[in-house]
Amino acid sequence: MWPYPRTLAHRGGGILAPENTVAALRCGLAYGYRAVEFDVMLASDGVPVVVHDPELGRTVAGSGHINDYTAAQLGTMEAGAWFGAEFAGEGVPTFEAVVAYCKAQHIWMNIEIKPAPGFDVQTGMVVARATRGYFAEEIAAGELLPLLSSFSIDALEAAHQAAPQLARGWLVEQIPSDWAKKAKELGVVAIHCDHQQLTRELAREVKEAGYWLFCYTVNTPERASELLAWGVDGFCTDRIDIIPFMA
Secondary structure, three states, X not given: XXXXXXXXXXXXXXXXXXXXXXXXXXXXXXXXXXXXXXXXXXXXXXXXXXXXXXXXXXXXXXXOEHHHOOHHHHHOOOOOOOOOHHHOOOOOOEHHHHHHHHHHOOOEEEEEEOOOOOOHHHHXXXXXXXXXXXXXXXXXXXXXXXXXXXXXXXXXXXXHHHOOOOOEEEEEOOOOOOHHHHHHHHOOOEEEEEHHHOOHHHHHHHHHOOOEEEEEOOOOHHHHHHHHHHOOOEEEEOOOOOOOOOO
């Protein structure tokens, strides 16, 4: 049985706050969400930071690539004003800071390993090792841990080598025909897919094969109910204002 919360706030606060910021985490918590999905990439100094795009410009003011700058430099860059004046001053947070906030507030985490191009293996290793370190006490006590996920097979393999104690989910847009073979080779526990590409039959196939099934990004209560009826274990949503948190 899926041991994690069923609904996750996408990138922290969905459409209600600037994505992948501490402000987004505060927003999700304000709506009762005790589970979150966010993205982790490496800065130029190898420090993991929480951001989605490898390039600056969409959510982080500036030009160039995330891995052109150190984590400290990214922390001073404007990552909130694009969303609203009340969020001005939000910087790119470090992975460590986000984990610290989530642990303090008892927020469960789906950590997406989001490598910049060419940094798949390094990112997978660094994120997994950092997660293992942050949750050393929980690992020793056998408590519930975050779930790592990625579109990058190389990152997933590297994460397993670095921290085999951590469960992993394989992210795909559309579940491929050879998914079962690849999932077995990867040793993942879950398949994560775009809900728009999922069918009832494919959901049944994944579940009957013994894997957990997670979907992104589900934004209507009607679709959420349909997917749960299909056997989907959990999903992330941008609409934390109309889809209630389900533990």
